[in-house]
Amino acid sequence: DTGVSQNPRHKITKRGQNVTFRCDPISEHNRLYWYRQTLGQGPEFLTYFQNEAQLEKSRLLSDRFSAERPKGSFSTLEIQRTEQGDSAMYLCASSLVGLAGDSFFGPGTRLTVL
Amino acid sequence: RKEVEQDPGPFNVPEGATVAFNCTYSNSASQSFFWYRQDCRKEPKLLMSVYSSGNEDGRFTAQLNRASQYISLLIRDSKLSDSATYLCVETGGSNYKLTFGKGTLLTVNP
Numbered sequence: 467d468t469g470v471s472q473n474p475r476h477k478i479t480k481r482g483q484n485v486t487f488r489c490d491p492i493s494e495h496n497r498l499y500w501y502r503q504t505l506g507q508g509p510e511f512l513t514y515f516q517n518e519a520q521l522e523k524s525r526l527l528s529d530r531f532s533a534e535r536p537k538g539s540f541s542t543l544e545i546q547r548t549e550q551g552d553s554a555m556y557l558c559a560s561s562l563v564g565l566a567g568d569s570f571f572g573p574g575t576r577l578t579v580l
Numbered sequence: 581r582k583e584v585e586q587d588p589g590p591f592n593v594p595e596g597a598t599v600a601f602n603c604t605y606s607n608s609a610s611q612s613f614f615w616y617r618q619d620c621r622k623e624p625k626l627l628m629s630v631y632s633s634g635n636e637d638g639r640f641t642a643q644l645n646r647a648s649q650y651i652s653l654l655i656r657d658s659k660l661s662d663s664a665t666y667l668c669v670e671t672g673g674s675n676y677k678l679t680f681g682k683g684t685l686l687t688v689n690p
Binding site: 497499501506507508509510511514516521522557564566567568569571572573574 | 584614623629671674682
């Protein structure tokens with residue numbers, strides 16, 4: 467499968483715990499994006515990488531959130547001290563530079579914070 | 581005002597109907613526009629780009645009116661398989677960030 471993959475697909479955690487999600491983009495794509503989607507809303511941009519450089523972070527990304535893409539391939543998104551408001555679908559996408567509109571999304575990780 | 585606003589829906593139409601979705605955007609600097617489709621519990625997928633001259637892909641026609649900051653999607657001869665949420669998307673003044681509307685749910689009934 468040459469699409470974007472994300473793991474885990476589902477995560478249930480208790481408030482205050484830390485969670486980490488992984489995204490493996492399409493191999494030739496140098497841009498990787500993280501979005502968050504809640505029920506009844508469209509995806510909201512969180513951050514993006516070009517190769518290993520994190521070039522922008524949304525103000526939605528509080529200091530409890532951190533993302534990395536250490537070798538310009540896969541990426542991780544960590545949420546520390548989770549809160550119930552963090553419950554959402556976390557979507558990863560990838561694209562070639564300059565073709566953000568042609569982003570390929572992964573299946574997402576659904577986070578539930580109890 | 582939200583950056584991208586769509587018809588709230590939901591739309592319930594019979595097979596074969598023609599249905600149109602509308603969308604407005606607030607950032608006059610926006611350069612690129614798209615329609616994405618999202619099936620229930622699935623990821624969004626690009627349906628089509630939207631060009632100033634209008635563009636058509638089979639039963640789907642997209643239009644852009646920059647003066648009115650308005651985008652539309654027309655689906656002709658709708659099929660059961662068209663049932664999904666349709667998301668209006670723009671890139672603002674960037675070439676990396678997609679800004680999505682809330683989406684409009686379409687259900688095509690037999």
